[in-house]
Amino acid sequence: MIHVRVPASSANLGPGFDALGLALALYDEVDVEVIDSGLTVRVDGEGAGSVPMDESHLVVRALRLAADRLGVVPPGLAVRCRNAIPHARGLGSSAAAIVAGIAAAYGLAGREPDSDALQLAAELEGHADNAAASLLGGLVLAWREGDRFRALRLEPHADLRPIALVPRERSATSVTRGLLPERVPHADAAFGAARCALAVQALTARPDLLLAATEDRLHQDYRSSAWPATMRLVRALRETGVAATVSGAGPTVLACTVDGKLPGEVDLSGFTACELPVDRTGVTVRRQA
Template sequence: MTFVEGPVRVRVPATSANLGPGFDALGLALGLHDEVVGRVTSEGLEVDVRGEGAGAGPQVARDETHLVVRSMRAAFAALGESPPGLAIECDNAIPHSRGLGSSSAAICAGVLLARGLVDGGDELLPDAAVLALANELEGHPDNVAPCLLGGLTVAWIDDGVAHAVRREPDPSVAPIALIPPFTASTELARGLLPTSVPHADAAFAAGRSALLVAALTGSPGALFAATEDRLHQAYRAPAMAESAALVAALRGEGLPAVISGAGPTVLILTADGSPSDERLRSHTPEGWQVLAPGIDTSGAVTER
């Protein structure tokens, strides 16, 4: 196997999963990105981090435990050989542990960067294999799929292997993210879910998730009804009481608000709102960031 001289650059978008009723299936790529640059060296490992995870507060690792590095090692193993040394630069803009897919972005960036550093890597590890490997590393396909493909994705697992289809979002849909100054644990939030739900709630979720795909791809007037959830948000509310209260307040104003991923970020899927909307501003807690990132339609991009 031959490694390219590099550098190779990978740009990956933030994502929002679930989107209300589409639990573990629907995901949307957002116009907020991390960039990772890598090159093969003669020996050792160098990791440089800028932005999220580099300043005040919890900092990301700079060794083999770094999630990008771990994902690269897994991809190199799938490709058949690991290089003698690596130098990696991470420029992070996606907030960590906020429900915006920062872990999925790191995993996708690592897998794609490893593939990009191998001559003929696209043939050795095709796109379907990238999605499958990223899902193995992440555990759920609803974040890695939109990160890789962009736009709106519907993901599922068949015989243990992740698959996804992509749909083009309606150009009028403009997501707004309300990002709190605190983090949340995905493991804790998932641990609050029941092992079963009433049949009526499952049927309700199936109908609303189907409606949500239609609303996001051509019928945005249905977004408020389409984002109503009975599968996971109420069960997770104790882990993020402030976020749950904000979703309830915004929906009380007629805004299609949901918990982004496992939270605690709140996402508003609207075709007619803006960060200056008085209904939004009057309910947003002090210290929360209001961001209108737009939708990323390109997905992950690799450049040599």
């Protein structure tokens, strides 16, 4: 029996499009047991009754692919998922499922997840920011070298207290990415590069710079038609001095605070506020007899 716990994540953090990710203390848990034959899948919590319960389940797909690469061929599998990460809300649920499956395969092989685990997760996800955060915990800086995905884990500032504002509406990354232009003005690219560099400093050492560091010109405004209420809330929070961004592909808003508080004058109607501490551990795998 392999037990996996994997954290949620928020990607981009404003200017760090496809580059920055932050692991959050909201967890999916997966138990994988080797059985004599066949496949059984059980899902409790988020996604119960709506996700597939066969080989197309994302955890199972990732597990099978990783197990094949690791040379592990279990005769049969019983998979149980207990999901807390909201689906299609911009909190890295798909990356968490992929990382959980890959980590379970590594557990079956008696190995710790390594750089090849990140590579496989990023290949399945299409980018590395969420997957790296779920794997490594903390703050991650992700990039690509040719066909190879890379990530560097950084330690977030101890005072950082993120708040996720989660709406009922859902969003699909495939849809919101289609709203992005192929080219952006040079001035906006330069602005984004400077703010992304500043975001690394703000998130790790200078939280007093978070408001300026999380300003974006590369993706949020272009995708605002997909989640207008989200962008209205982002702007309202920023006008009061809160470093708010769209979390990943939305529509969740992430507020990076140092006190865990939001201004009372901002209307949060339609959103549920959840303080989510930074996860500093990443995915954990426990093998049970």
